[in-house]
Amino acid sequence: MSATPAQSTLSAKPTLPAISPVMPEHHYLNNGYGLKSWLLTRDHKRIAILYLLSVSFFFLLGGLFAVVVRLELATPAGDLLTSDNYNKSFTMHGVLMVFFFLIPAIPATLGNFLIPLMVGAKDLAFPKINLLSWYIYMLGASFGSWAILTGGLDTGWTFYTPFSTVASTSAVVPAALGVFISGFSSILTGLNFIVTIHRMRAPGLTWFRLPLFVWAHYATSLIMILGTPVIAITIVLVAAERVFSFGIFDPKRGGDPVLFQHLFWFYSHPAVYIMVLPAMGVISELVAGSCRKSVFGYHFVAFSSLAIAIIGFFVWGHHMFVAGQSVYAALIFSILSFLVAIPSAVKVFNWTATMYKGSVTHATPMWYAMGFIGLFTIGGLTGLFLAAVGLDIHVTDTYFIVAHFHYVMVGGTIMGYLGGLHYWWPKMTGKLYNENAAKVAAALIFFGFNLTFFPQFVLGYLGMPRRYHAYPPEFQMLNVLSSAGASILAVGYIFPIIYLLYSLKNGRIAGANPWGAVGLEWRTSSPPPTFNFEKTPSVTWEAYEYPEGVESHVA
Amino acid sequence: MSPDTSAAAESHRGHHPALVHHFDSLAEQHEAASLGMWTFLVTEVLFFGGALMAYSVYRSWYPEAFASASHHLDITLGAFNTAVLIFSSLTMALAVHAAQLGQIPKLKLFLILTMALGATFLVVKGFEYHEKYVEGHIPGLFPFNYQEEPQFFAHAQIFFSIYFVLTGLHALHMLVGLGIMVWMYVWAHNGTIDRDYNSPIEIAGLYWHFVDIVWIFLFPLLYLIGRHGTTAH
Numbered sequence: 138m139s140a141t142p143a144q145s146t147l148s149a150k151p152t153l154p155a156i157s158p159v160m161p162e163h164h165y166l167n168n169g170y171g172l173k174s175w176l177l178t179r180d181h182k183r184i185a186i187l188y189l190l191s192v193s194f195f196f197l198l199g200g201l202f203a204v205v206v207r208l209e210l211a212t213p214a215g216d217l218l219t220s221d222n223y224n225k226s227f228t229m230h231g232v233l234m235v236f237f238f239l240i241p242a243i244p245a246t247l248g249n250f251l252i253p254l255m256v257g258a259k260d261l262a263f264p265k266i267n268l269l270s271w272y273i274y275m276l277g278a279s280f281g282s283w284a285i286l287t288g289g290l291d292t293g294w295t296f297y298t299p300f301s302t303v304a305s306t307s308a309v310v311p312a313a314l315g316v317f318i319s320g321f322s323s324i325l326t327g328l329n330f331i332v333t334i335h336r337m338r339a340p341g342l343t344w345f346r347l348p349l350f351v352w353a354h355y356a357t358s359l360i361m362i363l364g365t366p367v368i369a370i371t372i373v374l375v376a377a378e379r380v381f382s383f384g385i386f387d388p389k390r391g392g393d394p395v396l397f398q399h400l401f402w403f404y405s406h407p408a409v410y411i412m413v414l415p416a417m418g419v420i421s422e423l424v425a426g427s428c429r430k431s432v433f434g435y436h437f438v439a440f441s442s443l444a445i446a447i448i449g450f451f452v453w454g455h456h457m458f459v460a461g462q463s464v465y466a467a468l469i470f471s472i473l474s475f476l477v478a479i480p481s482a483v484k485v486f487n488w489t490a491t492m493y494k495g496s497v498t499h500a501t502p503m504w505y506a507m508g509f510i511g512l513f514t515i516g517g518l519t520g521l522f523l524a525a526v527g528l529d530i531h532v533t534d535t536y537f538i539v540a541h542f543h544y545v546m547v548g549g550t551i552m553g554y555l556g557g558l559h560y561w562w563p564k565m566t567g568k569l570y571n572e573n574a575a576k577v578a579a580a581l582i583f584f585g586f587n588l589t590f591f592p593q594f595v596l597g598y599l600g601m602p603r604r605y606h607a608y609p610p611e612f613q614m615l616n617v618l619s620s621a622g623a624s625i626l627a628v629g630y631i632f633p634i635i636y637l638l639y640s641l642k643n644g645r646i647a648g649a650n651p652w653g654a655v656g657l658e659w660r661t662s663s664p665p666p667t668f669n670f671e672k673t674p675s676v677t678w679e680a681y682e683y684p685e686g687v688e689s690h691v692a
Numbered sequence: 693m694s695p696d697t698s699a700a701a702e703s704h705r706g707h708h709p710a711l712v713h714h715f716d717s718l719a720e721q722h723e724a725a726s727l728g729m730w731t732f733l734v735t736e737v738l739f740f741g742g743a744l745m746a747y748s749v750y751r752s753w754y755p756e757a758f759a760s761a762s763h764h765l766d767i768t769l770g771a772f773n774t775a776v777l778i779f780s781s782l783t784m785a786l787a788v789h790a791a792q793l794g795q796i797p798k799l800k801l802f803l804i805l806t807m808a809l810g811a812t813f814l815v816v817k818g819f820e821y822h823e824k825y826v827e828g829h830i831p832g833l834f835p836f837n838y839q840e841e842p843q844f845f846a847h848a849q850i851f852f853s854i855y856f857v858l859t860g861l862h863a864l865h866m867l868v869g870l871g872i873m874v875w876m877y878v879w880a881h882n883g884t885i886d887r888d889y890n891s892p893i894e895i896a897g898l899y900w901h902f903v904d905i906v907w908i909f910l911f912p913l914l915y916l917i918g919r920h921g922t923t924a925h
Contacts, residue, residue, distance in 0.1 A: 264714070381833050383832050390846040391750075
């Protein structure tokens with residue numbers, strides 16, 4: 138509506154298509170309908186859909202555990218659950234969300250679907266390995282579910298020794314096996330992306346013509362292949378200790394539990410970047426597409442992804458400031474943790490600069506992008522508080538930490554995931570969703586999220602520890618606010634499931650490029666044909682080269 | 693990506709049955725497969741690296757206990773196995789060479805030799821494990837016996853825990869390698885492998901060499917601690 142007449146032919150508003158598009162006759166979704174055509178598919182787009190369904194299922198399952206946790210915390214007394222069952226609830230929430238939702242969420246769904254399209258390839262380099270990665274994920278997730286069904290896990294998602302190796306009576310081995318197995322699916326996904334991006338770019342598509350989404354996934358893949366094997370061996374050591382009573386982390390035999398923490402966080406801190414880097418890639422696309430401009434400082438944003446991947450491997454010690462590591466180690470890890478904020482800030486500033494004087498459209502994806510930028514900024518800045526050793530000691534193991542990582546994980550990764558899902562939904566399904574419904578959901582999620590987690594910063598600063606099912610009555614007001622926010626958030630999450638599924642049958646036909654965006658994925662039909670392009674594209678333009686007519690009023 | 697010339701040469705020859713749909717040429721397919729295996733081997737380095745990190749920490753904390761426990765490993769069998777694996781790397785390299793020349797009978801011979809050497813290694817390793825069981829040097833499940841030097845009773849268990857994890861994982865990789873060799877033999881036998889399409893052999897070879905190299909690190913780190921200047925007792 139705010140578009141000037143000169144722009145109207147290029148308008149990205151999906152509700153006003155110039156001509157009514159038709160569905161292509163042949164596309165990847167109607168290329169076979171049977172169960173076999175899905176379960177044995179090697180098409181990266183179908184595998185992305187398989188992943189989309191399965192990670193969404195585990196997101197909802199993990200969400201159920203969060204509901205239980207927030208219900209218990211609505212009152213100061215531990216009245217709904219026993220302390221044991223509370224331990225299991227937050228543990229299963231963490232394990233399911235981290236390993237079976239957040240890590241695969243964007244790479245295995247949007248990344249899988251879009252990377253071959255964005256590089257102009259017919260498929261990923263290893264289609265069979267791609268399918269195998271989904272089966273491995275499902276096997277790992279089955280082990281995770283087995284752990285739930287056989288009594289749950291109570292170690293927290295961090296599996297700290299010696300509790301996990303000698304004391305816990307819960308299902309440590311099935312859960313650990315689930316994490317171990319699903320790690321291989323993540324390694325295979327990363328390996329596939331790296332080889333595809335190196336070897337399968339279309340003619341003319343140089344590294345610096347790649348969309349920033351691809352750069353972000355390249356950086357993510359590096360972390361996946363370098364970090365995941367370390368958590369794998371760590372789990373092998375914990376399992377060996379639990380099953381064979383080996384003594385690697387056993388203090389009675391001279392073993393060191395802190396060594397476990399080093400090995401665990403060597404993966405698990407970079408894993409945070411496995412979760413958030415792909416979301417940053419999504420936001421780069423959303424901001425460019427919604428502002429109809431090249432991302433400000435393309436090279437800086439591209440290299441900041443690599444910088445995050447590299448520096449991210451050298452900050453793990455900030456999880457162990459109170460674990461008895463030397464004061465010098467703490468000092469160095471503190472400085473390095475401050476450093477990793479620089480490339481993250483580069484991204485935030487550059488997205489904001491991209492919006493400046495852009496032709497900003499206010500479709501749903503842009504709402505998510507703006508939500509991401511705001512929430513990630515809060516999450517990132519509170520991360521700096523935690524990188525400062527003195528302050529970190531005050532808030533260690535309090536709700537301040539819980540609020541901080543939810544701002545990054547939920548405010549970052551899930552906003553990116555949902556924003557990307559909305560942006561590329563027309564490409565994936567060929568249908569448009571209801572824009573008004575989508576905006577209501579986005580607003581609910583933003584409001585519900587802040588109401589859930591902002592009070593937790595205050596709670597943590599006041600000293601409420603995490604992982605307890607009862608708390609002093611003076612904390613009740615803030616906890617009730619948080620639980621109320623969580624129920625709004627839950628509605629916000631369920632709403633998209635309804636209108637997105639509704640759009641499959643009743644949505645209007647999207648056409649190849651409903652946003653008027655540039656990028657190879659918009660140059661093929663929606664949904665794309667099985668082999669993506671009629672003929673291999675030849676790229677002669679830069680990334681985000683939006684038409685001059687729109688650019689001219691920017692200067 | 694692919695120069696037009698190679699694509700044209702490929703179509704001139706007609707579609708090779710091993711060329712999959714999303715690559716333009718076998719050369720491009722080979723490059724991708726090769727990069728894929730190298731990337732996988734990077735993950736393997738990090739995988740063993742985690743356990744070697746634990747080894748380094750404890751060896752620097754408990755050097756005497758590690759030297760003492762190391763002397764309980766059979767250096768003769770370890771050295772023999774090292775030689776076996778080095779020799780298997782040679783037969784593997786010869787298998788790759790034969791495949792590149794399209795000499796299928798030679799390829800099959802070298803694959804069988806490689807498998808035989810790999811199996812020899814595992815059998816010897818089995819004897820070593822059995823010896824450890826008899827001596828009571830398996831920590832945890834069975835009563836641990838370290839009466840000769842009781843001051844190292846606790847720390848020697850850490851050494852043997854790491855010994856069994858590292859050599860056990862290595863043996864598991866050997867088993868996988870043997871499975872791959874059987875697979876490659878079948879492909880050599882049924883005509884999948886030929887002069888134009890031999891990248892599976894080369895890539896299987898990369899894996900095999902990697903597993904050998906892991907052992908080249910494990911042997912001195914586990915068997916040879918504190919052996920210099922003294923004779924093994």
